[in-house]
Amino acid sequence: EVQLVESGGGLVKPGGSLRLSCAVSGLTFSNVWMTWVRQAPGKGLEWVGRIKSKTDGGTTDYAAPVKGRFTISRDDSKSPVYLQMNSLKTEDTAVYYCTTDSFTYWGQGTQVTVSS
């Protein structure tokens, strides 16, 4: 059974940092491109960014609102994918989901709240 489990969410002040993790099991993780998607309260889905598999270059792509502030990385030896979020803004408040790049599998999400 494929499982994605996010962790690391919480309350942070504007300008602060947070690192989210997504543990993946039931897949050959090293072959999978991983994506982060967020959903602000009462709003729709918003793509955050993705990381390709190492065999496909391991490169990353980001949405314009987070480019330069967020960084996605992966550790193929342990199977988590990370989302490092810096210079957080109130508008980054959302539930953050990790998903495979094809959107086939999703985690339950982790809440990030940016507030003073």
Place this chain on the structure above:
Amino acid sequence: QAGLTQPPSVSQGLRQTATLTCTGNSNNAGNQGAAWLQQHQGHPPKLLLYRNNNRPSGISERFSASRSGNTASLTITGLQPEDEADYYCSAWDSSLNAWVFGGGTKLTVL
């Protein structure tokens, strides 16, 4: 950044057919088609269809997709109460190098 356009809400009767639309441009929905996701309140999204009309295992054949030009459509036949949910389309945008989502359509089954 530019996204896809979906109607905010659609209502249809029990056991009827609902069609949800998703309009983009030639760089996204008009290029490789759209993925469709269903989200019930308080739950993560679930993939219904990808690359227009490919269905993951376990997804009912009542869900199907099509595309005409830059508009993708999701058709749900034989509407059931459990189909009441938010539906999102998504497509890779080759000019933005990003996945773009529609704003979502809330489907009400009357």
